[in-house]
Structures are given as structure tokens and as C-alpha cells.
Amino acid sequence: MKRIKASAPAKVILLGEHFVVHGEPAIVLAIDKRATVTVEMRNDPKIFIESKDIGASGFFVNDKFHPKMGGEEAGRKLEPIYAIAKEAIRRYNLRYGININIESSIPVGAGLGSSAAVSVATASAIFSMLDPKVSKDTIFNAAFNAEKIVHETPSGVDPAVSTYGGILWYCRSKPIRKLKIDIHLPLVIGNTGKERSTGKLVAKVNELRSRYPLIVGKIIKAGGEIVKRSVKALREGDLKTLGELMNIDHELLRALGVSCRELEELIYAAREAGALGAKLTGAGGGGCMIALAHPEKIIDVAHAIKKAGGEVLVTEKTDEGVIIER
Numbered sequence: 001m002k003r004i005k006a007s008a009p010a011k012v013i014l015l016g017e018h019f020v021v022h023g024e025p026a027i028v029l030a031i032d033k034r035a036t037v038t039v040e041m042r043n044d045p046k047i048f049i050e051s052k053d054i055g056a057s058g059f060f061v062n063d064k065f066h067p068k069m070g071g072e073e074a075g076r077k078l079e080p081i082y083a084i085a086k087e088a089i090r091r092y093n094l095r096y097g098i099n100i101n102i103e104s105s106i107p108v109g110a111g112l113g114s115s116a117a118v119s120v121a122t123a124s125a126i127f128s129m130l131d132p133k134v135s136k137d138t139i140f141n142a143a144f145n146a147e148k149i150v151h152e153t154p155s156g157v158d159p160a161v162s163t164y165g166g167i168l169w170y171c172r173s174k175p176i177r178k179l180k181i182d183i184h185l186p187l188v189i190g191n192t193g194k195e196r197s198t199g200k201l202v203a204k205v206n207e208l209r210s211r212y213p214l215i216v217g218k219i220i221k222a223g224g225e226i227v228k229r230s231v232k233a234l235r236e237g238d239l240k241t242l243g244e245l246m247n248i249d250h251e252l253l254r255a256l257g258v259s260c261r262e263l264e265e266l267i268y269a270a271r272e273a274g275a276l277g278a279k280l281t282g283a284g285g286g287g288c289m290i291a292l293a294h295p296e297k298i299i300d301v302a303h304a305i306k307k308a309g310g311e312v313l314v315t316e317k318t319d320e321g322v323i324i325e326r
């Protein structure tokens with residue numbers, strides 16, 4: 001039976017998280033941690049999904065979930081993946097179901113876009129099995145629609161970078177721009193290990209905006225200006241300016257209430273150890289921070305983050321978006 005395997009990268013948001021939900025641009029990088037999804041057709045109409053990393057598996061039959069591992073909660077976690085499978089079955093008029101196996105080395109709920117990478121790899125594997133010429137845009141749209149089930153008003157930045165790879169300029173409802181910038185970005189990622197919900201944090205900012213539209217509106221605009229200014233710094237390889245912009249960006253996010261004590265501790269530790277800039281990445285409220293440092297300071301910054309209680313992840317930017325694994 002035909003089996004297809006696809007993989008998609010995780011991401012870090014360099015600048016612009018949250019503001020991007022409100023129409024401002026963001027700069028995002030794909031990193032070399034990947035989610036891999038293997039699919040095959042079944043000879044009955046069931047859809048079986050298994051993700052051992054998150055302890056969830058089971059069958060979907062006529063929209064009803066029958067857990068095998070992880071109970072009813074597993075059904076909620078696997079719902080976006082089911083939505084992608086259902087969309088493919090509808091679009092290609094399939095009479096049979098699909099087995100979907102998910103493996104991922106991306107920390108879950110940490111702001112590195114693990115759910116989007118899984119959705120993109122799933123969409124790529126299933127759609128490519130049914131149509132070998134499927135476009136990346138179709139894969140992106142299917143994954144983005146699935147993300148809308150788990151997150152409140154997601155911007156689409158996560159599935160975009162997992163699909164296309166590299167460094168992206170992402171602005172909601174505008175064409176995605178891949179920035180051709182050949183820069184080595186010495187970034188250290190620190191994970192607080194505190195799980196949080198992107199949907200709830202996005203809702204918190206929405207709520208703050210509705211209570212203080214003028215004030216929060218200006219903070220959001222300033223976030224957008226930082227992203228615009230950062231492109232020049234990136235093109236010139238000006239790490240000092242980029243670090244400063246990251247620090248300002250973080251303080252704006254803090255003003256919106258999406259940082260937390262655990263993130264602040266890692267960020268201060270990184271800055272005190274000589275980082276040029278440090279900020280939360282992703283939704284905040286826990287999850288990960290990133291620090292930018294001159295290459296000779298990277299080890300000091302990594303040690304400082306570890307000493308402050310963070311799990312250090314050393315990664316590189318990758319240009320490879322979603323791919324079919326041979």
C-alpha cells in the first residue's frame with residue numbers, strides 16, 4: 001500500500017508576535033527541528049491518528065472519536081489533524097479512510113509552532129498521496145484552516161513558515177514574502193517548560209485592546225514599526241540594532257501582559273550574560289524566549305539561561321520548508 005512521509009519545520013518568531021494578529025507584519029524563521037507525518041490509505045472509511053509524543057491516538061468514525069490512548073482529551077488534541085484528513089477526503093471524493101502517524105522533535109506548547117508543523121506535514125503527506133502535484137499554497141491553506149480550530153483568530157504565521165521555510169515577512173491577508181537575507185543569526189532559545197495556550201493569550205490581548213483601544217492600538221502600531229526597521233538591520237547584518245529592537249519589542253509585549261516571571265528570569269539572565277537582545281517568542285505566558293548574541297558570547301548566554309532554570313535549545317535557521325521524505 002502507498003505510504004507517504006512528509007516533514008515540516010518548527011519556527012521562531014523573531015519579531016512581531018501578537019501584533020501580527022492585529023494586522024502588523026512579523027518576521028519569522030524556520031528552524032531545524034521538524035515534525036514528521038506518515039500516512040497511508042485504509043481499506044475502510046475510518047481515520048486513525050496516532051501521536052505517541054503527546055500520548056494520543058484513536059479512530060474518528062463519522063465525526064465521533066474512539067480513543068485508544070489518552071482518553072477523550074486525545075480527541076480534542078487530534079481534532080485539527082482530523083479536520084485536514086476530512087477536507088482531503090471531501091475534496092478528492094475518497095471512499096476510504098487514512099492512517100496518520102505523527103512524530104515530532106518539537107517541544108509542545110512552547111511557542112515553536114509544533115502544532116502548525118504537524119498540521120503542515122499532515123496536509124502535505126495526505127494531499128501529496130492524492131495529488132502528487134499539489135501546491136504549497138494548498139498545503140498552507142489546509143493547515144491554516146486546521147489551526148483556526150485550536151487557536152482563536154490565528155494570524156497564520158506558524159503554518160506559513162512551516163510550509164515555506166527560510167525567513168518570512170508575514171502580514172495577515174497579504175502575500176507571504178520570503179526575505180532573501182543571507183545572515184547567520186546566532187540565537188539561543190530558552191524554554192521555561194511552562195505550557196500555555198496561544199488561544200487564551202491572543203484572547204487576553206484582544207480583550208485589553210477592546211478596553212483601551214487607543215493605548216493598545218498605539219502599542220500594536222509600534223510593534224509593526226519595529227518589524228519594518230528590523231529588515232534594514234537584517235540586510236546590513238547589524239546585530240546590535242537587531243538586539244535593541246528585540247528588547248523594545250519584548251517590553252511592548254510585556255505591556256500587553258503576555259510575559260511572565262519565568263520568561264523574565266531567562267531574559268534578564270541572557271541580557272546580563274551579554275546578549276545583544278532577548279525577548280519572548282510566540283504567544284508568551286511561558287514557552288520560549290530567544291536571545292541574540294555575538295558568536296563569542298553564545299556559550300555564556302546559553303549557560304546563563306540554563307542556570308536561571310531554562311532548557312536551552314540550540315538550533316539553526318533552515319531554508320527547507322515542508323518536504324516529502326524519500
Ligand code: PMV
Nearest residue numbers: 018111113154155198282283
Ligand atoms: O506560541 P505560538 O507558536 O502559538 O505562536 C503564537 C503567535 C501569535 O502571534 C501570538 C499568534 C498568531 O496566531 O500569530
